[in-house]
Structures are given as C-alpha cells and as structure tokens.
Amino acid sequence: MISVLVLGGTGEARELAGLLAAHPRFEAVSSLAGRVSEVRVPDGEVRIGGFGGPAGLARWMRERGTDVLVDATHPFAQRMSTSAAEAARMTGVPLLMLRRPGWRAGPGDDWRRVPSMPAAVEALRGLGPRVFLTTGRQDASAFAELDDHRFLLRCVDPPEPPLPRHLRVLLDRGPFTVDGELELLRGHDIDVLVTKDSGGEMTAAKLRAARHLGIPVVVVSRPEPPEGPVVRTPRAAVAWLENHSG
Structure with missing residues (x-):
C-alpha cells in the first residue's frame, strides 16, 4: 500500500479522500486544521490539528512512512502550502498540489x-x-x-x-x-x-x-503556489498518484 497524506479542508480534498479510500493501491490520511466549528470529515483516517511547522510535518511523515504528500488546502492557505513544500524537501517525499481553477471575468462583469x-x-x-x-x-x-x-x-x-x-x-x-x-x-x-x-x-x-x-x-488574486506539479481535479490527482507512485 502507498501511504498518502492529504492536507485538506476543501471540497476537493474530501472528494480525493473518498477516491483514495476506495482505491486498492492507496492508504490515505486526511489532515484538517480544525479552524471551523463544524468540520466536514472526509472518508478514511483523519487527523485534526497543526503539525508545528515544516519540521513537525516532516517528523510526522517520517514516523508514519508517508510516501506522497498532497497539498489540497485552500488556494489562500499560503502558510500551510509553504510548510508542505519545505517538509517535502526535508524528507524527499514527492509533493503534489491540488488546486481548483480560479475564477475568470466574463462579458458584463466589472x-x-x-x-x-x-x-x-x-x-x-x-x-x-x-x-x-x-x-x-x-x-x-x-x-x-x-x-x-x-x-x-x-x-x-x-x-x-x-x-x-x-x-x-x-x-x-x-x-x-x-x-x-x-x-x-x-x-x-x-x-x-x-x-x-x-x-x-x-x-x-x-x-x-x-x-x-x-x-x-x-x-x-491568489498567492503564487510553491514550485511543483499541480492538478486541478481530484480525479486528476488520483491519475498523477497512479503514475508517480511505486
């Protein structure tokens, strides 16, 4: 089984957790910050709370034997995304970012x-x-x-x-x-x-x-994400994981 840590809190993260829970190759843990009073719990194993910065996240991944890290946090969760990128560098764990497309103005918009x-x-x-x-x-x-x-x-x-x-x-x-x-x-x-x-x-x-x-x-406008592979949908994330994991 391939161990995946999903940094979540978004609808896309919940959908991804459901897809991974039903997948025979993956064992996923969803991590939620727990900053809202009514947390929508995804399928599979869930942890709630912070890691204590990049070093704490890296330590947790080493202890759990995490094979892949997926940053599926909110597009404006810049601090968490930066921590994820740093922890991935510290551990050598591949990092994938799941980001829904941004909005675009159309005719009649001001x-x-x-x-x-x-x-x-x-x-x-x-x-x-x-x-x-x-x-x-x-x-x-x-x-x-x-x-x-x-x-x-x-x-x-x-x-x-x-x-x-x-x-x-x-x-x-x-x-x-x-x-x-x-x-x-x-x-x-x-x-x-x-x-x-x-x-x-x-x-x-x-x-x-x-x-x-x-x-x-x-x-x-959104902050620039860290460098690395980015997908736009949960199903695209699963496809990436299938192609880039063990």
Whole structure:
C-alpha cells in the first residue's frame, strides 16, 4: 500500500479522500486544521490539528512512512502550502498540489483585480459605502479602519476583533444559489462585493448575481503556489498518484 497524506479542508480534498479510500493501491490520511466549528470529515483516517511547522510535518511523515504528500488546502492557505513544500524537501517525499481553477471575468462583469487585502481596502474608495465582504473571518480586520463604509460580512464562524465599526455578520456556508445571492444583494442595497479568487462552484453564485445587478467586484488574486506539479481535479490527482507512485 502507498501511504498518502492529504492536507485538506476543501471540497476537493474530501472528494480525493473518498477516491483514495476506495482505491486498492492507496492508504490515505486526511489532515484538517480544525479552524471551523463544524468540520466536514472526509472518508478514511483523519487527523485534526497543526503539525508545528515544516519540521513537525516532516517528523510526522517520517514516523508514519508517508510516501506522497498532497497539498489540497485552500488556494489562500499560503502558510500551510509553504510548510508542505519545505517538509517535502526535508524528507524527499514527492509533493503534489491540488488546486481548483480560479475564477475568470466574463462579458458584463466589472471586476477590479488586486494583489492583496490591503490593496482591496484601497480599491473600495469611490465604489460606494455598502460592502458585501466574503473574504472570510480572518481577513475582516483589514477593513477595520474604514469607518465610512458599512459592511455585511458572510463567514462560517464569528470573526474576531479588530473589526469595522459598521459591521453586520451573516453566519452561513455554501453552496449558494444565484437567486439567493440576488435577494441578499438587493435586500442590503449592496454597492460593491469584495472576494478572494477562491474558485469553484460553491460560492460562485455571488459573482453571477453581481454581474446581473451591475455591481463592481474587487477580487483578491491568489498567492503564487510553491514550485511543483499541480492538478486541478481530484480525479486528476488520483491519475498523477497512479503514475508517480511505486
């Protein structure tokens, strides 16, 4: 059996875990950070919690005899991806990155791409005071100094301070529908949407709703992934593992 460690927390990671659990050649462990209150547990063996940096991850892989490491974390989980790449170098274990495709603007979209969260804050100037913020609870603090804006923040778990002065929190988890997003945008009279380029269909409906209503969208671009092989789907990851494992 080939031992695979899947760094997860995404829908793609859960799908990959299910495929590997049913595969005769692989024995997979899914690792979850456990940062949300309601963890969606994948098939197969699961561990929850951090490793203590690259050295801790490398030690765990050596102790467990890990043959392949798959980084299937969120496209913006830059710290974990960097740790994974370093641990792979330390151990000589092959590293595969599973990254869903990013979003692309289409006809009728009014997107403002920015390289970072501070740049997103700057991009809000002149776009209207009512902001729908879908960057996640950990990035809400970046907007804390904008007292002239009113924010609707949607996230899975409550955010922690510092937070914007005028903030309403909506706790919810996708998938979302276009009709539901249209109702939300209209009901709160939203002027501008701020999001990360997370990709995938779970939360893409907000982009279609914004296009329909002519609402500008500030899109924070993804950080560059570490060097190495990248696949876009769980089935492509299985195919790669079949071709590059023992």
